[in-house]
Amino acid sequence: MRSKNFLSLFIFIFINIFNINYSYSIEADVFVQSTVNRASQALNNKFSKEEKIEKLKNIANETVDINGIGLYTLGSYRKIISDEQKKEYNTLFEKYFLKSFSSRLAEYSNPEIEVISKKKINDNYTIVSSKLVATEQRPEVKIDWRIYTKNPENLLIRDLIIEGLSLARTQKEEFASIIQSNNGDINALFATLKKFINNN
């Protein structure tokens, strides 16, 4: 009887530990591979381009820290613009990002990405390394993913680093260039973003 109780207690503890460790958190490399697999399915040629774009937008909404990337790409300007401007920027950036991201990826069909390794930088970030397998038309491409791991239950992508080139940093410098070319006027960036969003 005593051993039966002990066994029940052991099973109870085991199940709880299992739940705590594995039910809610996910490893960064597994997260990337699962996201890539979802994107591959969305890029299957049985879907029209519009369907692909819609599916990719849904995936991005769930797996990418769009708000975080938006703040990063604003650079030093995020500290000087008003709350109202920041609100407008967040709305515009989300629309811009989803359109740009999905139309960039929709050009590819069934890209084959293999996750190779991961490296924890600190409690907030893990870099996951992967490769886009070579095809007849292009060589192999190294892709690293900056994963925001602050909340282990909700991992988010913050940057893609393709062959050592950061897309977020490129975006940040592109935005800075537009603002600087217009004498530091953030509204010029808003106008450019609106133009991009409204163009087909």
Add this chain to the structure above:
Amino acid sequence: MKKILIAFCVSILISLNVSADTDGENKLSKKSSGEVKDCFEKVNRATFAFNQGLDKAIFKPVAKAYRVLPSPIRNGTSNVLDNISVLVTIPNNILQGEFKKAGINAGRFVLNTTLGIVGIMDVAQHMGFPEYEKEDYGQTLGAAGIGEGCYLVIPVLGPSTVRDSVGTIANMMGGDPWYNITVANDTQYFSDVDYWGSRAGSGIDFRAKNLDSLDNLEKNSIDFYASVRSLYLQDRQKKIMNSDSITETLNDSDWEEVETQ
């Protein structure tokens, strides 16, 4: 006279390099000298537009046609061009104190030129040589701690910096053995056409490999000029640091300020 002109140009470029640093938006690594200033942005943008026109009229159509060729022909061409570039990589390995790499690259060049039939086949790679990393005089100057100077867009050649332009000039002042035996000196085996043909071939090979990605970037950029500038400067930074490790080339400080969770 030609040498005096080249020396004059180098002096001007070096003086610009010394006086023009900091201030720009393109912050480089923690190991870099500072920031890259786009001192001649208006002229650069005009040259960039000219280069884009040239690309659409010549390079892109040629690259598209080149890409139709069977992959063994494209790979062979790419290998030959890489093999020629080893001639510049070796002296730069030595200048950077990378004597082991210089030895490996010398071995690579001998094997690929002989057994690999002028470099068509990358025999060295099949024999287990480490992956080939190109080096040039711009990278050597960067590794020596010399700043990038202003960002430049050169007609036909594309993005560069003052420092990298000085590096390119060094090729023509005796630093590139391939240039020396084709253009600088009259030899009975090679002529100017061989050098300029190889340079054009490298450009087309690069364009063909990046046909889709550059089209995609242009289509989705709101300032294509700024995107290309950023990517060029990031790429040079990575090459100068000789690092495959992403964590070494990324500056995390700005990311750390962004809290969304």
